[in-house]
Amino acid sequence: MSFLQAILDGLLIGGVYAVISIGLTLVYGVMGIVNFAQAEFLTIGMFVAWFAWAFLGLDPVMAAPLSFAVAFAIGWVVQGQLISRVLTAPSVAQIFLTVGILIVIENGSLLLFGSQFRSVTTSYQTASLSLGPLFVSIPYLIAFAMSLLSGIALWWFMRASWFGRAMRATAQNPSAARLMGIDAALMYKISFALGVGLTAFGGAVILPYVTVFPGVGSQFVVLMFTVVVLGGLGSVAGAVVGGLAVGVIQALSALFFPIQLQNLILFVVFILVLAVRPQGLIGASR
Amino acid sequence: MTTILDVRSVSRRFGGLQALSEVTFSVKPREIVGVIGPNGAGKTTLFSTLVGLIRPDTGSVSLDGKDLAGLKPHKVAGLGMTKTFQNVALFAESSVLDNVLTAGLLRHDVEAAREQALSCLDRVGLREVAGKLAGNLSFPERARVELARALCTAPKILLLDEVMAALNHAEMAEIMQLIRSLRDDGVTLLVVEHHMRAIMNICDRILVLNFGRLLADGTPEQVARDPVVIEAYLGRSVERLRR
Amino acid sequence: MKFRFTPCIAIAALALLPLLLDPRGYWIRVLTITLLFAAMAQAWNIVGGLANQISLGHAAFFGIGAYASTVLLLKFGISPWLGMLAGGALGGLAAFVIAIPTMRLQGHYFALATLAFGEVMRVIANVWTSLTGGPGGLSVPFVPPSFAAYSFKLLRPHAYIALVALVVVTAVFEMIRRGAMGYRLRAIRQNLPAAEVIGIDTTRVKLQAAVISGALTAMLGTLYVQLAVFFDPDTVFGIASISIRIALIAIIGGVGTAVGPILGAFFIIPLEELMNDLLSSRAAGLSQLVFGIILITVILWQPRGFVAAFTSLKATLARKGVP
Numbered sequence: 019m020s021f022l023q024a025i026l027d028g029l030l031i032g033g034v035y036a037v038i039s040i041g042l043t044l045v046y047g048v049m050g051i052v053n054f055a056q057a058e059f060l061t062i063g064m065f066v067a068w069f070a071w072a073f074l075g076l077d078p079v080m081a082a083p084l085s086f087a088v089a090f091a092i093g094w095v096v097q098g099q100l101i102s103r104v105l106t107a108p109s110v111a112q113i114f115l116t117v118g119i120l121i122v123i124e125n126g127s128l129l130l131f132g133s134q135f136r137s138v139t140t141s142y143q144t145a146s147l148s149l150g151p152l153f154v155s156i157p158y159l160i161a162f163a164m165s166l167l168s169g170i171a172l173w174w175f176m177r178a179s180w181f182g183r184a185m186r187a188t189a190q191n192p193s194a195a196r197l198m199g200i201d202a203a204l205m206y207k208i209s210f211a212l213g214v215g216l217t218a219f220g221g222a223v224i225l226p227y228v229t230v231f232p233g234v235g236s237q238f239v240v241l242m243f244t245v246v247v248l249g250g251l252g253s254v255a256g257a258v259v260g261g262l263a264v265g266v267i268q269a270l271s272a273l274f275f276p277i278q279l280q281n282l283i284l285f286v287v288f289i290l291v292l293a294v295r296p297q298g299l300i301g302a303s304r
Numbered sequence: 305m306t307t308i309l310d311v312r313s314v315s316r317r318f319g320g321l322q323a324l325s326e327v328t329f330s331v332k333p334r335e336i337v338g339v340i341g342p343n344g345a346g347k348t349t350l351f352s353t354l355v356g357l358i359r360p361d362t363g364s365v366s367l368d369g370k371d372l373a374g375l376k377p378h379k380v381a382g383l384g385m386t387k388t389f390q391n392v393a394l395f396a397e398s399s400v401l402d403n404v405l406t407a408g409l410l411r412h413d414v415e416a417a418r419e420q421a422l423s424c425l426d427r428v429g430l431r432e433v434a435g436k437l438a439g440n441l442s443f444p445e446r447a448r449v450e451l452a453r454a455l456c457t458a459p460k461i462l463l464l465d466e467v468m469a470a471l472n473h474a475e476m477a478e479i480m481q482l483i484r485s486l487r488d489d490g491v492t493l494l495v496v497e498h499h500m501r502a503i504m505n506i507c508d509r510i511l512v513l514n515f516g517r518l519l520a521d522g523t524p525e526q527v528a529r530d531p532v533v534i535e536a537y538l539g540r541s542v543e544r545l546r547r
Numbered sequence: 548m549k550f551r552f553t554p555c556i557a558i559a560a561l562a563l564l565p566l567l568l569d570p571r572g573y574w575i576r577v578l579t580i581t582l583l584f585a586a587m588a589q590a591w592n593i594v595g596g597l598a599n600q601i602s603l604g605h606a607a608f609f610g611i612g613a614y615a616s617t618v619l620l621l622k623f624g625i626s627p628w629l630g631m632l633a634g635g636a637l638g639g640l641a642a643f644v645i646a647i648p649t650m651r652l653q654g655h656y657f658a659l660a661t662l663a664f665g666e667v668m669r670v671i672a673n674v675w676t677s678l679t680g681g682p683g684g685l686s687v688p689f690v691p692p693s694f695a696a697y698s699f700k701l702l703r704p705h706a707y708i709a710l711v712a713l714v715v716v717t718a719v720f721e722m723i724r725r726g727a728m729g730y731r732l733r734a735i736r737q738n739l740p741a742a743e744v745i746g747i748d749t750t751r752v753k754l755q756a757a758v759i760s761g762a763l764t765a766m767l768g769t770l771y772v773q774l775a776v777f778f779d780p781d782t783v784f785g786i787a788s789i790s791i792r793i794a795l796i797a798i799i800g801g802v803g804t805a806v807g808p809i810l811g812a813f814f815i816i817p818l819e820e821l822m823n824d825l826l827s828s829r830a831a832g833l834s835q836l837v838f839g840i841i842l843i844t845v846i847l848w849q850p851r852g853f854v855a856a857f858t859s860l861k862a863t864l865a866r867k868g869v870p
Contacts, residue, residue, distance in 0.1 A: 051655070052655040052658075052659065054658075100843065100847070103847055104846065104847070107850065108850075109601065109653070109654030109655055109658075110595075110599070110601055110798070110802065110850070111846050111850045112654075112655070113601055113603075113654070113655060113658050114601075114794070114795070114798055114842060114846055115842075115843060115846045115847070117603075117791060117794075117795075117842070118839045118840070118842035118843035118846060119839070119843065120839075121787075121791070121835055121836070121838065121839030121842065122836055122839035122840060122843065124832075124835075125832035125833070125835040125836035125839060126832075126836055128832035128836075129832050129833060129836060232832075236786070236787075239662075240662070240663055240666055243659055243662075243663070247659070251656075276674070278670055278673055278674045279670070279674055281666075281670055282667060282670045282671065282674070285663045285664075285666055285667045285670065286667065288659075288660075288663045289648065289660055289663050289664060289667070290648075292648070292649065292652060292656060292659065292660045292663075293648030293649060293652075293660070294648075296652060296656055355744055357740055357743065357744065376743065376748075377740075377743035377744045378743050378744075378745075378746045378747055378748045378749070379748075381743075381744060381745060381746035382746055386744055386745060386746070387744055389740075389741065389744075393738045393740065393741035394738070394741070395733065395734055395737040395738055395741070396737060397733075397737060398733055398734075398737065402730065402733070405730060406730045406731065406733075406734045406742075406745065406747070407745035407746065409727045409730060409731065409746070409747075410745065410746030410747075413727065414726060414727050414730070417727075453745060454744075454745070456745075457745055457746050
């Protein structure tokens, strides 16, 4: 029974992991770089939502679009001013540029907000529904629902809107896309900003059950990377599957192992996937 | 007479494409064998398979009687077979000398490798540019550096993949002369080329590939007259050569 | 090897420095840490600079060395010098183990894998409490001062040991760079299939570089904890505190050059100490923030680091006729 409960929890949480990680895979798919600073935008999203809750009384879930917007704006500038300059540089430069951004954001948050832990209290934090013999935690459910909504929105954007199709074209063949009149630089800005925005959105959505502090992003780094690598770097559908898989793996390992070892399991899965099938369970190789 | 290279029934598939199909031939020591065929016929794939960059699905390759099954390219180089790359695969950020020297490290230490490298560069006539950055040379020069580099591994069998591309007549004649002199020194050569005149001129034998299959294996005259080959590939050039 | 004037002068100068500083003081400690980090960055430089394998997980080896020698000392009374050698062997083994599955990974993927491996080691150290003391950390036990026991009353011997370590690691780096292995690594870096075809056993060469780098880094871990005395998994296996920092030092100084990691360390570490001192806890993270900005600036403006900046400055001045 606890097995089924764990799977249910895992799927709910996994949905959020998917949303948090989609941005990472989107950026890689369109631009070919791994954004090591991606998790820092989770921190940004969480802080924005927290301050919205503390000063405006906004429920984090309501604040999520605000987190998205703030991260989108920051991402737009970061891509335009910094990342665009290393798109053709060797991987050393690309890796360490985003590592530098990671350092700046993490320590910037530390300086601005201090190291204390902050959390929110909401009316539904401990509430749950009964689904037969299983419990569905309300915060998890809401987080999952929001993730689902944003996932659908992203899917529509990528498939149906001109921007989305232009982004996919740029990802597949930048020169051809340019010849079609698509401004690659604009596409890169949109992809990056969208990617970090989604991660921030996910951050806001998990605020009801995760405490925020400047280092919170780092805790999610390997998790996010496991999600995208499992699903295949560059594949949005893969990120969804990867997210669900990681959620379930985490929930199941919580049944058998203490919390520290749960992370270990994730890391080992991550290394195994990289070693055995770097293109992921689903993904197309770039 | 014994053979130095035996290729038996080598096949290789990539997804839906049968790149090589039951290719079988032998090469005697000091032969110059031409490998021709339309683009996509499998010539480069064949070379990559011979040196171990690609593993054949079926079949075997033997060098001097030794089966090369599963051996990695560096082992094959150690046994005496190496190749040049069609689009030239130099170490662009290293000097010309360093490019060739690195190949010499297979059998010598750094100092001796440097000596070898200089003499290989002499052989291809590029000693003056030894200090230049390989990426700064013209394409024909780079092809020659690549040849020198391959030479520096002291190969018994040298596979040259379109080493005469983009050359004018004088340069081609030089390379052809070099190939002949290499043979005189005891090297066996397989040469992929599109320049028919060059191939017909220097090769003892010609292999014709198309769609991964070996269509013909014979002297230049035999191949030029083979109706299957004519139909597949040579076309009108044969009439011109005959006249 | 050619006898070169400048490095010898530099080593002599560095050797004099500890004598000039108060042997119990603050600055000699900073010097020792600087020398150690320079050596660590140099060991990283072997894979990051020569082999172009960007590792974000070198803390794994550092921590292995730190724990190996300390645990051997605590549990069996083995001298830290021997413990250092044991740590080096373990570090080399660990490098071998991580290199095999990641051999074929390129650039970003490789960095990710090493990042994960470093974290795996950190988690293991946190969990395996009976061996490592868990999150509570370990202390190198006090023993009466003697060279054999790696125990000293003053800090000066630590500084000299660190200097010797830096010289050794730099010598190893240079020997690799100028020798056959250097040529092979450069070939592998620029065109792997071509390197294979001309007879280079690319797997073996990459493994060799990894094992050497891992073993050296592990041994430096011992040197560090003998100085620091107390440490925990986050200190010695930390991504930010070790893995990123040593890569950052090498890159800012000039990755792939022998001087780069040394320049980088002498710039970063004293600056960091100074900032942490002047600004104390109010500005926790300010020094890191500054380094993040410096890293970004270096990447965008002179990715080959300070060394290259100096060289091109010299060239510009030469062109303008400045002697």
